[in-house]
Amino acid sequence: MKLSARNILAGKVTAVETGNVTTHVKIDIGGTVVTASITNEAAADLALKVGDEACAIIKASDVIVGKN
Known part of the structure; x- marks a missing residue:
């Protein structure tokens, strides 16, 4: 697989939650999900x-940072 994206985080699937339209996939990338x-x-x-x-x-053109 060749991609133009540079932010590729490898890990293991920890959950697959299927809804009516979308599925939420959780990937553990070394302690962070x-x-x-x-x-x-x-x-x-x-x-x-x-x-x-x-x-x-x-792959995103913007990164938003927030602080409490």
């Missing part, structure tokens, strides 16, 4: 399940 919201169709195509090795691939 990243949650992605993808379409149910994409989740089915990937056949994601807990324990699978997967990557969170982040």
Whole structure:
């Protein structure tokens, strides 16, 4: 797989929560969990399940920072 994105975080799927339209996929990337919201169709195509090795691939033009 070749991608133009530079932020590729490899880890293991810890949860796959399917809703009416979207599926939330949680990936543990070494103690930190990243949650992605993808379409149910994409989740089915990937056949994601807990324990699978997967990557969170982040491509964004903006990064927002907040502070309490």
